[in-house]
Amino acid sequence: MEALRNRPLFTEVFASPSEFRPRDDSAYIYGLFEERSEHINSWSGTTSNVQAIKVTNQESTVVQTDVPGWETLSLRSSSSIEAFLSSLSAKQIYLDITGLNHHVWAPLVKVAIERRISLKVVYVEPLDYTPNASPRKGEIFDLSERISGISPIPLFTSLAEVEEDNLCFIPLLGFEGARLRYMLEEVEPPGRKIVPIIGVPGFRLEYPFHAYLGNQPVLEETEVWKNSRYARANCPFSLFYVLEDVLKDYPSEHVKIAPIGTKPHALGAVLLAIAAQSRSVELVYDHPKRKPKRTSGVLRLLQYSVSDFFP
Amino acid sequence: MIDSEREPVERLTELFGNYRAEWLRERIFDLFTQPSYFPDLETKTPCVLVGGRGTGKTTVLRSLSYEGRYALSDKDVALIPSWDYFGFYYRVDTNRVTAFQGPELTEKTWTKLFGHYINILLCSQVLKFLNWYSLLLPDSQTLSSSACEKVALSLCIPAAQTVTDLIEKVDLGRIRFESFLNNLDENHLPRISLQGAPIDELLNEIAALPQFEAKHFFFLIDEFENFTDAQQVVMNTLIKHCGEHHSFKIGVRELGWRKHATANPNEQLNSPADYVKIDIAERLTLARFQEMAAQICNQRLLQSNIFDGSGPKTVEELLPSLTLDEEARLLGLNRAAIISEIANIDAAVFDTMPDLEIFFCLQWAKWNESSIHEVLNERSRDPKKWTDRYSNYKHALIFTIRRGKSGIRKYYTGWRTFVQLSGSNIRYLLELVHRALVLHREAGHSLGTPVSFADQTVAAQQVGMKNIAELEGLSVQGAQLTKLVLGLGRVFQVLAYHPEGHAPEQNQFALADKGLPKGDIIDLINAAVMHLALVRTAGTKLASDEDIKAYDYSLHPIFAPFFVFSYRKKRKLNLSAGQLLGLINDSKATIRDILSSVSEPDAPLPEQLRLFEGYYGSVA
Numbered sequence: 038m039e040a041l042r043n044r045p046l047f048t049e050v051f052a053s054p055s056e057f058r059p060r061d062d063s064a065y066i067y068g069l070f071e072e073r074s075e076h077i078n079s080w081s082g083t084t085s086n087v088q089a090i091k092v093t094n095q096e097s098t099v100v101q102t103d104v105p106g107w108e109t110l111s112l113r114s115s116s117s118i119e120a121f122l123s124s125l126s127a128k129q130i131y132l133d134i135t136g137l138n139h140h141v142w143a144p145l146v147k148v149a150i151e152r153r154i155s156l157k158v159v160y161v162e163p164l165d166y167t168p169n170a171s172p173r174k175g176e177i178f179d180l181s182e183r184i185s186g187i188s189p190i191p192l193f194t195s196l197a198e199v200e201e202d203n204l205c206f207i208p209l210l211g212f213e214g215a216r217l218r219y220m221l222e223e224v225e226p227p228g229r230k231i232v233p234i235i236g237v238p239g240f241r242l243e244y245p246f247h248a249y250l251g252n253q254p255v256l257e258e259t260e261v262w263k264n265s266r267y268a269r270a271n272c273p274f275s276l277f278y279v280l281e282d283v284l285k286d287y288p289s290e291h292v293k294i295a296p297i298g299t300k301p302h303a304l305g306a307v308l309l310a311i312a313a314q315s316r317s318v319e320l321v322y323d324h325p326k327r328k329p330k331r332t333s334g335v336l337r338l339l340q341y342s343v344s345d346f347f348p
Numbered sequence: 349m350i351d352s353e354r355e356p357v358e359r360l361t362e363l364f365g366n367y368r369a370e371w372l373r374e375r376i377f378d379l380f381t382q383p384s385y386f387p388d389l390e391t392k393t394p395c396v397l398v399g400g401r402g403t404g405k406t407t408v409l410r411s412l413s414y415e416g417r418y419a420l421s422d423k424d425v426a427l428i429p430s431w432d433y434f435g436f437y438y439r440v441d442t443n444r445v446t447a448f449q450g451p452e453l454t455e456k457t458w459t460k461l462f463g464h465y466i467n468i469l470l471c472s473q474v475l476k477f478l479n480w481y482s483l484l485l486p487d488s489q490t491l492s493s494s495a496c497e498k499v500a501l502s503l504c505i506p507a508a509q510t511v512t513d514l515i516e517k518v519d520l521g522r523i524r525f526e527s528f529l530n531n532l533d534e535n536h537l538p539r540i541s542l543q544g545a546p547i548d549e550l551l552n553e554i555a556a557l558p559q560f561e562a563k564h565f566f567f568l569i570d571e572f573e574n575f576t577d578a579q580q581v582v583m584n585t586l587i588k589h590c591g592e593h594h595s596f597k598i599g600v601r602e603l604g605w606r607k608h609a610t611a612n613p614n615e616q617l618n619s620p621a622d623y624v625k626i627d628i629a630e631r632l633t634l635a636r637f638q639e640m641a642a643q644i645c646n647q648r649l650l651q652s653n654i655f656d657g658s659g660p661k662t663v664e665e666l667l668p669s670l671t672l673d674e675e676a677r678l679l680g681l682n683r684a685a686i687i688s689e690i691a692n693i694d695a696a697v698f699d700t701m702p703d704l705e706i707f708f709c710l711q712w713a714k715w716n717e718s719s720i721h722e723v724l725n726e727r728s729r730d731p732k733k734w735t736d737r738y739s740n741y742k743h744a745l746i747f748t749i750r751r752g753k754s755g756i757r758k759y760y761t762g763w764r765t766f767v768q769l770s771g772s773n774i775r776y777l778l779e780l781v782h783r784a785l786v787l788h789r790e791a792g793h794s795l796g797t798p799v800s801f802a803d804q805t806v807a808a809q810q811v812g813m814k815n816i817a818e819l820e821g822l823s824v825q826g827a828q829l830t831k832l833v834l835g836l837g838r839v840f841q842v843l844a845y846h847p848e849g850h851a852p853e854q855n856q857f858a859l860a861d862k863g864l865p866k867g868d869i870i871d872l873i874n875a876a877v878m879h880l881a882l883v884r885t886a887g888t889k890l891a892s893d894e895d896i897k898a899y900d901y902s903l904h905p906i907f908a909p910f911f912v913f914s915y916r917k918k919r920k921l922n923l924s925a926g927q928l929l930g931l932i933n934d935s936k937a938t939i940r941d942i943l944s945s946v947s948e949p950d951a952p953l954p955e956q957l958r959l960f961e962g963y964y965g966s967v968a
Contacts, residue, residue, distance in 0.1 A: 099451050113452050113532045186824045188446035196444060196465070196526040198472060218821025223442055254817050321443050 046274045047342040054161050054338040055079055061086045064127035066145065067136060068092040070327075073161040073335050074136030088127060095141045098191050112141065112191035118148040131340075133159040134300055139322055143307045144192040150311050150347050158341040160301055162240045162271060164334025166212065184216065185324040187223050193310060195319040197291060205230045205290040207283060209276070209298035209306060212244075212251040216297045216323060221255065224293055224321060231261040232283050236270025236299050240336060244270065248298070268302065273341055276305030277312075284309075284316060291317040301339070308343060356654040357789050363648040364782035380411055380420060381644045385631045388624060389597055390433065392564050394587050396572075396598045396605065396619070399628035400880045401822070402775025405599040406439070409568040412597065413437035414477055425484050429559060435566040435597070436473040440574040449576055452532045459611075461529075463543035463582055467503060468522050470547050470567055475515045478554065482511070488559045495553040502546040504539040543582065543611075548591040555593040565594040573604025573878070584617050585610040602629075603874045629772055637772040638764070644774065645781055654785075654795045661796055663781060668798045669762020672742060676704045678759065678801065679749040686710060690720050697724060708738055708745055715848035743914060744852035747844040757954060760808040760909045761801045769808060769915055771883060771905045776811065783807035805909065809956045812910030825875045828932050832872070833881050835931030836903050837911035838957075838964060839921075839942050844913040845951035853918035856902040858887065860922035869925040870896055872932075880904050885917065912954045936965045 051057045054076035059065050065087055067074055081089055094101035098112045107124070111117045122130060122145070130149065134142040142158075149156035189195070206226035208217055210233050221231075233256065237245045245267075249256070256262040266283065268276040284292060294310070296303035310318050383404065389395050389412060399405045410416045412435040421427045448462040482490055491499075493509040500508045505521040508514035528538045554560050575583060587596045588610050598605070608616045619625040632640065645663040655661060670678065683703045687695050689710065698706050713723045727734040750757045760769060766784075770777035784807035788799040799807075816833055820826040840855045847853075859865060859873075873896045876882040884899040905915035923942065930938030953961060 097451055111452055111532065113450060113530070115531045116533070183827060184824050186446070187442045188449075189443055192530045194447040194526060194529045196447075196522050196529070198469075198522070201439075215820040215826060218818060219823075219826065220821075222821055225439070254814075255821075258814070319443070 044274075044278050046272060047346045048272060048274065049340045049342070051338040051340070054335055057159070057338045057340070058084060059087050059131050060129055062127060063129040063131060064088040064090060064125040065131045065133065066090045066092065067133035068095060068141070069136055070095065070138075071136040071332070073163060073332065074133060076161060076335070076338070077133070088125060090125070092137060092141060095138050098140060100141055112144045115144070115148050115151075115192055118144055118192075119152050122149060122152070122154050128155065130154060130156050131159055132156060133161075134304065135159070135161045138324070139296065139300075139303055140190050140324060143190045143303075143320075146304070146307055146343060147192050147311055150308075150343060154344070156344045158273075158304060158343050159338065160271070160304075160341070161338050162336035163332035164336050165332065167328070167331050167333065183326050184219065185326060187220075187321060187323055190307075190320050190322050193307075193320045195317075197317050197319065199291040199317075201225075202227055203290050205232065205283070205287040205292045206295070207232050207234060207280065207292060208295040209234050209302045210236070210248050210252050211298040212247050213297070213325075214252040214255055216325065217252050217295075218255050219323060220295045220297065220321065221259070224295070226293070228259060228261075230287065230290065231259065232264045232266060232286075233261055234266045234268055234276065234279060234283075234298070234302070236302060237267040239270045240299070268305070270299045271301045271337075271339055273301045273303075273305035273308060273343075274346060276302045277308050277346075280305065280309045284313070284318075291319065293319045293321050295321045295323075297323065301341070304341065304343070308346065312347070356652070356795055357786055359652045359654055360782060360785055360789075360795075363652050364645075364778050364785070380407065381640060381647065382411075383408060383628075383632065383640060384636055385626050385628070388626055391624075392433075392595055394590070394595045394597070394623040395626055396600060396623050397626045397628065398600055398602055398605075400601055400773060400878070402773045402880075403628045404774050405628070406570055409435075409570050409597060409599050410437050412566060412568055414480070428481070428485065431563070433564040433566055434477060435568045436470070436477060437568040437570065438469065438473060439570040440572060442574045445575055445579055447529050448579065450532075453534050455578060457534065457537065459578055459582060460540050460543075461537075462579055464504075464538075464540040465525065466582065466586070467541045467543070467546045468518060468525065471499065471503060471550050472515075472518050472522070473567075474547075474550055474554065474565070475511060475518060478511055479515065481559075485559070489557050491553055491557070495556075499546060499550045499553065502541060502549045504541045544586050544589065547586075547594070551591055551593045563593075566597050567594065568597045568599070570599040571604075572598045572600035573606075577607050580605065580607040581609055581611060584608065585612075588615065588617055588622055598623075601878045602627075603878045632772055634767070634772065638767045641767060641770075641774060641777050642763070645778070648778075664763045666798055667761070667763040667766060667781070667784065667804060668801075669765060670759055670801055672746065673702055673704055675746060675759050675761075676707070676749060679746065679757070680753075681707055681749050693720060693724070704742060704745060705738055707749070708741060711745065711748065711848075712737075712741075741847065741852045743916065744844065744847040747912065747914070748847060751845065752952070754955065756802060756805055758909075758912050759801050759805050760915075761804045765915075766804075766808070769905050769908065771880075773880070773906070776815070776906050779811045779814070780808060783811050808909035812907045813956060813959075815904075815906055816910065819879065819881055822879045823875060825872070826879075828872060829876055829879060829881045831932040831935060832876060832928070833903060833907060834960060834963060835935045835939060837907055837913075838935075838939055840903065840913040841911040841954070841957075842939075842943055842951045843921075851919040853914045853916060854921055855908075855913050855915075856900050856917060856920035857923045858900050858920050859897045859928075860924050861897075865896055865925055869928060872928065873901070877901075880906075910956055935963065939964070 058080050061084070065077065067077055068091065069075060077089065091103045092100050093103055100110050100112060101108060102110060107121050110121055132142055132145055146156065146158065204226050206224055208220055210217065235245055235248050239245045266279050268279040294306045296306045306320060310320050386408065389397070389408065397405050397408065411420060414434045417431065448458050448465065482488055491511050496508045496510060496514045500506065500514060500517055503518065503521065505517045508517045525538060551565055584607065590596060610617070617623060642663060649661070649663060681703050683706065686706050687698055709720060709723050713720045747758055766777060766780045770780060784799045784804050785795060787803040787807050789795055791803060816830060819830045819833060843850065843854045877884050881904060882901045883904050884901050887898050887900050900920050902917055908915035927938055927942055953964065
């Protein structure tokens with residue numbers, strides 16, 4: 038494994054969202070679908086030349102924004118996204134993924150990186166997750182109402198033909214064991230080529246244990262806990278490097294990554310999918326409908342310089 | 349062969365624990381047992397193989413594929429030219445097919461795009477097969493350049509001269525198409541091939557090659573339920589109008605084939621005119637399944653090499669059973685103790701009665717608030733009526749013997765019982781056998797000796813619990829299905845615990861509402877049947893798939909040991925749609941409501957259910 042000094046991280050950490058301010062002449066894209074995203078209200082009146090772009094509806098792959106001329110934006114059209122981002126005329130674009138679903142922020146990241154638009158991704162960690170009122174084994178937190186089912190994340194559709202034995206499956210574990218189980222049921226990977234990744238260190242000290250407990254039944258039955266790898270839960274770049282290492286261990290396999298863990302990890306998976314030019318990498322996502330008030334409070338704000346990560 | 353150096357439990361797990369087809373991979377064909385309906389799949393007629401998860405659909409379809417047949421024939425190349433058919437296996441990938449929907453394009457456009465994708469996919473499979481064939485049999489004739497050109501033209505891809513070139517061009521076409529899906533523009537659609545045309549073109553050319561004269565080709569489509577409704581219509585059109593050289597064999601879950609029309613809404617696929625339906629549950633009667641399952645298990649036991657010196661045992665020998673009377677005694681029914689409870693009766697009266705019948709006399713008196721004398725008089729007065737009554741209640745009585753006591757309240761033992769608990773599902777059966785043998789070994793016993801009744805029962809409980817936990821991950825409605833099973837399980841458990849005051853062995857239900865059921869209850873029941881939370885049996889009328897009221901429903905028998913009720917399909921409750929939905933949305937109140945007719949609508953939770961104490965709001 039390559040030494041850490043050769044694997045730089047492009048994260049700036051703010052102890053609290055109140056310490057963060059976007060630079061002047063920038064655009065800030067966000068959605069207020071999570072309470073944690075509301076930190077924008079604390080600075081939106083105090084900055085000059087920061088265009089705030091709010092995603093007002095993210096129910097489908099055609100989202101709505103409050104930008105005149107871009108009331109609707111098709112996320113399955115890379116040309117449209119490019120035109121949208123270019124129209125912002127900002128020296129720096131911030132994309133706050135805290136309150137946005139994966140199917141919204143991932144295509145924006147992809148186009149920004151591929152078109153070399155300067156992009157920083159912002160994420161606010163939660164202080165607490167809402168515990169389950171009647172927890173059973175493998176169900177500690179009460180996070181999702183239901184899942185919508187597997188469908189491609191926009192701009193990450195893959196039609197690759199995959200030999201059944203030639204598949205490596207990498208689930209990025211969260212707390213919800215049912216989601217991992219659903220993924221395994223749908224993807225049907227070969228038993229020996231499943232490599233789960235757990236967020237260690239977690240946002241909080243005890244969270245990795247919750248991740249293990251939440252997924253324990255499935256990890257035990259399949260025995261894939263033996264293949265587990267670890268990456269800092271709030272760092273997409275750490276996750277990216279771990280994924281690179283896994284890809285080296287499975288050099289000829291088609292790789293399917295399920296970003297069902299933390300959002301920073303999902304971002305890391307998206308970055309790898311963008312970077313993997315000659316490798317066959319696919320994202321598989323179940324699109325959960327999140328429960329309102331599934332988290333409470335805020336911890337740190339992290340700013341990821343994803344454009345600098347791709348020189 | 350299994351490595352004999354490995355621990356016996358490891359060897360067992362290798363053969364029994366890896367019960368999913370996809371985990372066995374290359375070993376799947378080492379352990380393949382041909383089911384009785386297999387010859388029906390080998391005819392040229394399109395077939396629809398209907399069965400739940402774990403019934404063997406994937407294994408059977410893969411065994412029909414050319415790769416599968418090659419493995420099953422011990423990779424004997426010389427046999428290949430003698431095959432009558434060649435099958436191409438494809439498992440519908442949800443992450444692919446769901447790309448062909450969305451608000452960006454009209455449904456008509458999506459249908460055309462999907463049709464083109466299927467053309468590319470199926471042609472690609474056939475070309476891969478041609479490549480495989482020519483590598484193994486290099487002297488065989490290949491497609492001419494003119495044939496390759498025609499296929500390329502039909503697929504709307506650049507011209508190709510050879511099969512290798514054609515494979516490359518198809519692949520590029522697929523990648524280009526993928527790029528379009530990642531940059532949708534209704535005004536700049538790619539060139540799209542005509543639905544089905546390239547497949548017919550390619551197979552016509554192949555069938556003209558001498559080595560494929562009089563051969564037939566099957567497209568083996570597994571998990572058909574993963575197609576969207578509109579996509580099923582496209583596939584139906586291909587099935588109905590397939591060319592003379594090929595046909596389709598579909599694997600689908602019960603209720604998973606939602607649309608039977610073709611692109612012409614007035615044209616439906618009907619059985620047997622357009623296809624042969626093979627319903628695995630119907631074709632495999634209990635006796636046939638038992639025989640096939642015994643073969644499968646005994647083959648694996650032999651291969652596992654776990655019997656130390658005492659010689660191989662069959663699964664029937666390893667899983668002994670109890671008669672009802674033996675079970676009653678094992679549960680603590682003590683003849684002397686029962687008789688001593690009965691005052692002022694000559695004990696000789698009971699001389700010819702089995703223990704369980706004496707117990708029933710006592711219980712019947714208690715339930716009906718009458719005296720034991722009256723019960724015995726009734727028994728003498730009308731012996732036939734009494735015999736019928738006893739026969740109806742005999743099994744239900746077992747559940748009451750250990751009322752108020754901890755530990756096992758009901759034994760689930762014997763190979764035949766395991767077969768019934770599995771509901772003719774080979775995956776469940778392998779789980780049960782595996783779990784029982786592992787527990788037996790962990791208790792320090794030799795694997796050549798029969799598994800104890802207690803270990804068999806605990807194994808059955810654990811497998812039931814595991815499958816409840818798995819339900820949540822099976823579908824988008826997983827959480828709802830789990831709650832439905834937990835609710836119904838508790839209801840049937842309490843009814844079994846208190847057989848007095850209602851018909852014995854009430855462990856089924858029918859929908860009681862008048863009028864047409866609403867969409868949400870139809871969706872729930874259909875999902876429950878599809879994912880084996882519930883099993884359904886046709887009621888007295890001729891039942892169509894759409895009419896959910898025409899069926900009686902029971903929890904899958906695999907859950908019976910976990911909740912402790914009878915797995916035998918006996919008597920039913922009437923439940924309303926509101927009550928069923930209430931079991932999901934407000935379980936505690938609804939369970940109380942359903943059980944309100946029972947004199948004591950509560951019962952201590954069995955130990956294995958204590959995990960759900962918070963959910964039920966009940967204290968053991």
